[in-house]
Amino acid sequence: MKITRVSVTPIAFRDPPLLNASGIHEPFALRSIIEIESDNGYIGLGESYGDAPALAIQQQLQSQLIGLDPFNLNQLRVIVQATVAANKPASVAGAELAPGSHASKAVSNAYSAFEVAFLDLQAHYLNVPLVDLLGGAIRDEVPFSAYLFFKYAEHIESPYKPDNWGEALHEQQIVAQAARMIEAYGFKSIKLKAGTLPPEHEVACIKALKKAFPGLPLRIDPNGNWSLETAIRMAELLGDDLQYYEDPTPGLDGMAELHKRTGLPLATNMVVTDFDEFRRSVAQNSVQIVLADHHYWGGLRDTQTLAKMCDVFGLGVSMHSNSHLGISLMAMAHVAAAVPNLDYACDTHYPWQEPDEEVIKGGKLPIVDGCVKITRAPGLGLELDHEQLAKLHDQYLTCGIRQRDDVRQMQRYKADWRAVKPRF
Numbered sequence: 001m002k003i004t005r006v007s008v009t010p011i012a013f014r015d016p017p018l019l020n021a022s023g024i025h026e027p028f029a030l031r032s033i034i035e036i037e038s039d040n041g042y043i044g045l046g047e048s049y050g051d052a053p054a055l056a057i058q059q060q061l062q063s064q065l066i067g068l069d070p071f072n073l074n075q076l077r078v079i080v081q082a083t084v085a086a087n088k089p090a091s092v093a094g095a096e097l098a099p100g101s102h103a104s105k106a107v108s109n110a111y112s113a114f115e116v117a118f119l120d121l122q123a124h125y126l127n128v129p130l131v132d133l134l135g136g137a138i139r140d141e142v143p144f145s146a147y148l149f150f151k152y153a154e155h156i157e158s159p160y161k162p163d164n165w166g167e168a169l170h171e172q173q174i175v176a177q178a179a180r181m182i183e184a185y186g187f188k189s190i191k192l193k194a195g196t197l198p199p200e201h202e203v204a205c206i207k208a209l210k211k212a213f214p215g216l217p218l219r220i221d222p223n224g225n226w227s228l229e230t231a232i233r234m235a236e237l238l239g240d241d242l243q244y245y246e247d248p249t250p251g252l253d254g255m256a257e258l259h260k261r262t263g264l265p266l267a268t269n270m271v272v273t274d275f276d277e278f279r280r281s282v283a284q285n286s287v288q289i290v291l292a293d294h295h296y297w298g299g300l301r302d303t304q305t306l307a308k309m310c311d312v313f314g315l316g317v318s319m320h321s322n323s324h325l326g327i328s329l330m331a332m333a334h335v336a337a338a339v340p341n342l343d344y345a346c347d348t349h350y351p352w353q354e355p356d357e358e359v360i361k362g363g364k365l366p367i368v369d370g371c372v373k374i375t376r377a378p379g380l381g382l383e384l385d386h387e388q389l390a391k392l393h394d395q396y397l398t399c400g401i402r403q404r405d406d407v408r409q410m411q412r413y414k415a416d417w418r419a420v421k422p423r424f
């Protein structure tokens with residue numbers, strides 16, 4: 001079998017004005033959709049970062065993969081390494097919230113984008129679900145959590161009509177957001193993106209969520225925007241309210257000290273983003289839970305390796321996300337289904353994306369009782385909707401955004417906004 005066609009299509013989809021430690025989401029999020037085809041007519045799909053530097057590498061790989069056997073992932077890796085080495089990709093602004101778009105992750109990020117498509121094609125050829133190529137499903141329903149954000153009602157200068165989630169800045173609005181998300185998707189745990197409003201207010205929102213949803217595990221994620229002192233102070237207020245405390249304070253040292261001082265389980269997608277940081281984290285007990293993300297951990301199989309390493313060193317595994325569509329959601333679900341020690345519901349931004357902006361046939365994937373179901377359909381079980389792909393590609397061409405930059409976007413609201421970290 002040989003690969004005869006590779007297409008890499010950048011797309012843009014509407015994204016709400018969600019607040020985070022860096023600033024605010026821009027009106028459009030970027031992704032790249034990958035489609036490969038073999039000489040015997042099988043198709044494989046992938047989805048990854050659509051920011052300019054990541055996209056440039058993916059586009060350079062396109063022609064180099066023609067003629068490759070889609071089972072030869074080692075050869076794919078060699079080609080990716082050589083291409084990245086020849087290019088010295090630039091870093092992306094705001095990269096810390098999307099670690100995979102950082103230059104140092106260029107190999108694992110590009111390899112992952114194509115690895116998923118190669119595995120999808122292989123699984124179609126073998127007529128098995130992709131998870132079978134990862135050793136088989138431990139579970140066929142993968143739990144995700146309700147991912148809450150503080151948000152404005154609409155984007156500055158109203159580039160399109162406001163989303164129907166409304167403003168969420170106050171406790172009651174956050175509780176209402178959670179209620180709506182839980183009602184629609186059946187989530188059984190809640191994550192609050194924090195690090196954006198005064199910490200006491202964000203903690204008060206956790207308390208309000210605890211009261212409104214007794215028994216549901218809660219997480220708060222200030223994206224390293226709290227100083228060690230603030231994180232300790234908030235830990236005292238939070239007591240045992242949290243399932244885990246995600247990236248409250250920056251750095252491996254800060255997290256190690258915080259754990260020593262509070263004993264709280266700390267999770268991260270910021271201080272452990274590769275195996276070198278993993279090693280250093282284990283040495284000083286910086287974190288107790290690692291949030292995996294195949295997009296920057298080097299694909300589905302390397303994510304399994306990460307999970308195995310977590311098992312060896314007694315760490316928990318959960319899963320991180322950035323704004324994404326259904327191909328990524330399904331890839332996340334398939335690898336999560338194959339990780340025995342995934343003891344926490346995964347993150348997903350999927351509910352924040354609009355129902356008419358999906359690139360797979362049938363529209364948005366269902367999340368039922370908080371779970372994505374893995375079926376016995378071959379591969380990821382998805383088919384591209386080329387009309388939708390063309391529509392979102394046109395939107396990419398006209399939206400004017402080429403690299404995610406939440407700081408720059410916030411400066412459009414507040415001209416003197418600076419990316420100081422930690423802010424609180």
Ligand SMILES: O=C([O-])C(=O)C[C@H](O)[C@@H](O)C(=O)[O-]
Pocket residue numbers: 018019020021097098193221223269320321322323347349
């Ligand atoms: O868990 C996280 O840190 C994230 O999901 C990072 C994201 O970029 C999030 O902060 C966002 O979308 O604003």
Ligand SMILES: [Mg+2]
Pocket residue numbers: 221223246247268269270320
């Ligand atoms: Mg996080």
